[in-house]
Amino acid sequence: MVAGGTGGHIFPALALADELIKRGAEIVWVGRPQGLESELALKRGFRFEPVPAAGFSGLGILGKARWLWAFLRAFIRSCSLVRGLDPDAVIAAGGYVSAAPLLCAEFSGKAFFLLEQNRIPGRVTKLFAWRARGCFFAFPPVMGTGDNCIVTGNPLRKEITAGHRHDDGRTVLVLGGSQGARALNLAAIDLAAALTNFRFIIITGRRDYNLVKSRIRSGNCELVDFTDRPEEFYTQATIAISRAGGMVLSELVTFGVPTILVPFPYATDKHQDANAEYLASVGAAIVLDQNRLPGLTSLVCSLMTDDARRREMSEAAYRAASPDAAQVIAERIAGCLAG
Secondary structure, X not given: OEOOOOHHHHHHXXXXXXXXXXXXXXXXXXXXXXXXXHHHHHHOOOEEEEOOOOOOXXXXXXXXXXXXXXXXXXXXXXXXXXXXXXXXXXXEOOOHHHHHHHHHHHHHOOEEEEEEOOOOOOHHHHHHHHHOOEEEEOOOOOOOOOOOEEEOOOOOOHHHHOOOOOOOOOEEEEEOOOOOOHHHHHHHHHHHHHOOOOEEEEEOOOOOHHHHHHHOOOOOEEEEOOOOOOHHHHOOOOEEEEOOOHHHHHHHHHOOOOEEEOOOOOOHHHHHHHHHHHHHHOOOEXXXXXXXXXXXXXXXXXXXXXXXXXXXXXXXXXXXXXOOHXXXXXXXXXXXXXX
């Protein structure tokens, strides 16, 4: 299992790994040595094998030369792992760390599979999808795909799929992904101060926790720096305000949470905009551009006081959910390998 970078890549891989273990698989996790994936994989008891990785986009000539050297080291390390482990399959859930192991798997003749969390495929998916045994999309992609690509939904942990919302009608959950989102964090501070009759749970990300804590000026906030158990907060949410990464959207719709989506404007290939547009098109979310955050207070107040609209959005979210994605993907992988 290869995944790294953000929680959006790591959490679906964790969920699929759990499902494969139920079916008798042995999982070895490959990721960056100091990344979030090493912390979470080791916490879950997986054997972890480090491989160096770095991003390629936006680098100058010297930076690209350094990247090439790092990639060669990662490729050599990956080939050593493939030879030593002799895996039945390599499953990659994204992040730059996936590229070298996938290339090595291809050269070694090993079956490999891809998990794609977004409607616009990431660069690793674009590069390897046509040679993969299977490519599993969380949402309908915005472009044509090969016969080996299907829409399954994102694999979700059993704690997510078994969860139920028991909101109190007054709780706003603000979350920006595993790394946080400063624009949302700062907007949440103003929201909480303006709407003191509502309760706010703000998942700040570790980077911004102390900043947000120092600027809070109302007593209706609960701050969380990071959690690998977001279901504890989804179950309390009357509405959510969120970035539009594929994983968090899959989790929110599974809990039927009406959501205001603020796509990260600098996301690669505008993939968050595409994700958000899809959920808005099915009626499960409202999309707000980041440059319109000053209007968030009136939008939140309107939605929180409109029970009928929230109920409609919640029903649409449930219809868009794919709680059995992990089982569907595991069965397809097993079928491919058996064939």
